[in-house]
Amino acid sequence: MRFLLAFFTAVLCAVFGLRKAKALTARTKLLGFLADDINGLINSMEYSRAPVLKLISSLTPCRAESFWRMLEENISEHEELHDAYKKTMAQLKSEKTGFEKLHEDDLVVLDEFFSLLGKGSMENERRNARGILSRLETLEKDARQAQEKGGKLYSSLGILSGLAFAIIIL
Amino acid sequence: MKWKQELFEYFPQTIRKALDTVKYGESLNEIRLRVNRPIQLVYSQSEELLDYVVSIADCKLLLGLLCEHSVYSHEDDLNNCFVTLPNGCRVGVCGRFLCEGGSIKNIVEASFFNFRIARQCIGAADDAMRYISKNGRIASTLIISAPGGGKTTLLRDAARNIASGKYGKKVCIADERSEIAASRHGIPSLDVGERTDVLDACPKAEAMRLMIRTMSPDVIITDEIGTLADALAVMDAASCGVSVIASAHAQSLSELKQRPFMRELADSGVFENILLLCREAGRILVRRAA
Numbered sequence: 267m268r269f270l271l272a273f274f275t276a277v278l279c280a281v282f283g284l285r286k287a288k289a290l291t292a293r294t295k296l297l298g299f300l301a302d303d304i305n306g307l308i309n310s311m312e313y314s315r316a317p318v319l320k321l322i323s324s325l326t327p328c329r330a331e332s333f334w335r336m337l338e339e340n341i342s343e344h345e346e347l348h349d350a351y352k353k354t355m356a357q358l359k360s361e362k363t364g365f366e367k368l369h370e371d372d373l374v375v376l377d378e379f380f381s382l383l384g385k386g387s388m389e390n391e392r393r394n395a396r397g398i399l400s401r402l403e404t405l406e407k408d409a410r411q412a413q414e415k416g417g418k419l420y421s422s423l424g425i426l427s428g429l430a431f432a433i434i435i436l
Numbered sequence: 437m438k439w440k441q442e443l444f445e446y447f448p449q450t451i452r453k454a455l456d457t458v459k460y461g462e463s464l465n466e467i468r469l470r471v472n473r474p475i476q477l478v479y480s481q482s483e484e485l486l487d488y489v490v491s492i493a494d495c496k497l498l499l500g501l502l503c504e505h506s507v508y509s510h511e512d513d514l515n516n517c518f519v520t521l522p523n524g525c526r527v528g529v530c531g532r533f534l535c536e537g538g539s540i541k542n543i544v545e546a547s548f549f550n551f552r553i554a555r556q557c558i559g560a561a562d563d564a565m566r567y568i569s570k571n572g573r574i575a576s577t578l579i580i581s582a583p584g585g586g587k588t589t590l591l592r593d594a595a596r597n598i599a600s601g602k603y604g605k606k607v608c609i610a611d612e613r614s615e616i617a618a619s620r621h622g623i624p625s626l627d628v629g630e631r632t633d634v635l636d637a638c639p640k641a642e643a644m645r646l647m648i649r650t651m652s653p654d655v656i657i658t659d660e661i662g663t664l665a666d667a668l669a670v671m672d673a674a675s676c677g678v679s680v681i682a683s684a685h686a687q688s689l690s691e692l693k694q695r696p697f698m699r700e701l702a703d704s705g706v707f708e709n710i711l712l713l714c715r716e717a718g719r720i721l722v723r724r725a726a
Binding site for chain 2: 390
């Protein structure tokens with residue numbers, strides 16, 4: 267009985283630590299994906315001048331696929347693009363698709379981008395995208411640093427504390 | 437009503453609701469929306485003011501819907517104060533523009549909209565064709581009338597007539613403001629004839645020159661000429677053996693001749709006909725002005 271309890275405690279602690287580390291990786295990945303896709307969106311916008319919905323549906327390569335597909339669906343339902351974005355983000359968070367790992371700072375930047383998307387001239391779109399991309403880049407860099415530091419720390423701490431608890435129990 | 441179905445999807449819910457209560461018995465020409473003002477419906481012989489007052493939020497939403505949430509993709513049109521919808525309806529847009537060095541850079545706030553209902557009036561040019569066609573030849577013709585007099589409708593039907601059926605000529609339309617063929621993404625949404633090519637959203641003087649060089653037209657049709665460049669392009673086309681059918685804003689020939697460059701153009705003999713359009717009891721009548 268004691269052996270079983272020790273085993274479960276060790277596993278629980280290790281899983282907790284690894285999940286924490288995975289959350290950091292997920293955030294870094296998502297920020298990178300979104301930055302790449304936004305860059306692609308603005309490039310094709312400049313080249314074709316096609317409307318936003320058309321650009322989103324033909325966005326290739328699309329790295330944050332689930333986000334853009336859901337946004338595409340929601341745009342037709344909403345009169346405002348920003349409302350469609352907000353609904354998409356809420357849905358993705360509730361479905362636990364990894365977007366719940368984004369920090370408040372990340373969401374502020376994305377929110378700002380989508381509140382201005384499609385509302386100005388090409389020059390304004392370019393300027394808006396440039397600003398947002400540089401902020402996303404900074405956030406991604408911070409996230410990567412946090413991942414490198416915290417990722418290893420959380421996973422090792424999880425495993426070590428699990429082992430420590432197991433030894434105490436035994 | 438086909439136009440109603442096609443147009444209503446561009447209105448925000450609130451405006452759609454207000455417009456849904458109207459019984460459109462008479463032919464509707466314009467729907468005018470002004471911020472903090474009631475919606476105005478302009479019929480061919482009357483008008484109606486609805487109770488609903490257009491809000492700032494309505495205007496913001498409306499611009500987004502008209503541009504498919506993409507102002508940049510309609511930037512050039514908006515800088516000329518209009519947007520053309522896929523059904524050919526042209527929406528005039530006014531408000532506050534951002535200017536730099538004397539030219540429009542971007543629309544900042546859109547607060548006034550004029551939805552002009554584009555209708556294909558088959559037969560609108562039948563009267564005018566008596567003057568335009570001379571022994572199977574198409575005579576260069578200038579059509580004049582006050583704004584809203586039916587010039588564009590007549591030009592569109594003239595293009596359809598000349599490019600199909602018994603005339604069968606190669607027609608090129610220099611459609612600077614997408615009004616004649618109501619093109620969207622380069623595809624005409626109204627019938628402008630079987631042998632018609634359209635150069636859309638290009639300055640008309642330049643468009644006329646390009647089309648003569650590349651499309652070998654028999655007839656060039658263009659709307660609202662008025663500048664020196666337009667006058668020179670018309671003369672150039674006529675000297676190349678191409679007939680030109682054009683329109684200009686003026687209530688009479690004397691009024692037309694008061695405008696710079698138009699006197700020279702009218703007196704140059706380039707146009708064999710100058711036709712005046714006038715409305716009488718809701719009908720468009722064609723008269724020879726000179």
